[in-house]
Amino acid sequence: MTESLPRNGMKGSIVLFGPPGAGKGTQAARIVDLTSKPQVSTGDMLRAALSEGSKLGIEAKSFMEAGELVPDEVIIGLISERLKMDDAKNGVLFDGFPRTIAQAEELAKIEEVSLVISIEVPDDSIVRRIVGRRMDPETGEIFHIDFKPAPESISDRLIQRKDDNEETVRSRLNAYHQQTKPLSDWYSKLSEKTNLRVISVDGRGSIDEVAESINLELEVF
Numbered sequence: 001m002t003e004s005l006p007r008n009g010m011k012g013s014i015v016l017f018g019p020p021g022a023g024k025g026t027q028a029a030r031i032v033d034l035t036s037k038p039q040v041s042t043g044d045m046l047r048a049a050l051s052e053g054s055k056l057g058i059e060a061k062s063f064m065e066a067g068e069l070v071p072d073e074v075i076i077g078l079i080s081e082r083l084k085m086d087d088a089k090n091g092v093l094f095d096g097f098p099r100t101i102a103q104a105e106e107l108a109k110i111e112e113v114s115l116v117i118s119i120e121v122p123d124d125s126i127v128r129r130i131v132g133r134r135m136d137p138e139t140g141e142i143f144h145i146d147f148k149p150a151p152e153s154i155s156d157r158l159i160q161r162k163d164d165n166e167e168t169v170r171s172r173l174n175a176y177h178q179q180t181k182p183l184s185d186w187y188s189k190l191s192e193k194t195n196l197r198v199i200s201v202d203g204r205g206s207i208d209e210v211a212e213s214i215n216l217e218l219e220v221f
């Protein structure tokens with residue numbers, strides 16, 4: 001595998017884009033090490049709000065459990081607050097945001113996005129990836145029963161997300177195709193008239209192979 005190179009000089013934020021289960025969270029952990037930009041995952045923020053039982057969590061719960069997108073204004077409010085934090089001043093790594101053109105338009109008003117990394121995975125691989133996902137609640141590390149088995153010593157404490165069942169995955173894929181996929185054209189058009197760079201990575205390989213492709217793209221950035 002290519003040696004990690006610090007890309008601390010990279011200006012602006014990075015958007016990690018792709019369907020549910022494409023491997024955004026898995027690859028985000030590695031890109032954070034490469035770029036030193038903090039990961040900002042709207043999914044993780046919403047799940048934290050849900051487990052705290054906050055007003056935001058209560059508002060988001062039914063949408064998340066149904067595999068639908070949480071309303072734009074809720075998400076935009078969440079991101080605006082997050083970007084005011086100190087660690088966000090040199091840009092962040094967005095994971096799972098923006099997910100609609102309205103979210104991308106609002107983001108463009110408050111933050112410079114310099115790179116979009118699109119992880120491409122066909123629908124037929126997604127269900128198996130998501131249904132087999134497990135998470136370590138202590139470290140947040142993501143595992144997979146077949147593709148990335150957890151060590152035996154922690155297998156008892158692994159959890160499965162409530163929305164990681166076959167039925168909800170179908171709704172999430174539907175939301176992706178209807179509301180999120182059009183963003184890839186939106187960003188491509190934007191890149192023709194600005195300094196934004198958009199790269200596509202084949203997400204069908206192993207976790208290490210996908211990381212290697214992203215790493216190579218980041219080297220020429």
Ligand code: AP5
Nearest residue numbers: 020021022023024025026042043070096133144147206207
């Ligand atoms: P969110 O948490 O963002 O979920 P998602 O986009 O559906 O993405 P996932 O977390 O399911 O997948 P991932 O791409 O991170 O894949 P992972 O690396 O885990 O959102 C959840 C919900 O919150 C949404 O449905 C919505 O309701 C709401 N929400 C969040 N953001 C929102 C927004 N901006 N606007 C509106 N609503 C919002 O990998 C998946 C599995 O595959 C793992 O087990 C992993 O080990 C395995 N794997 C990863 N890569 C590979 C590989 N290359 N080969 C084999 N297995 C692999």
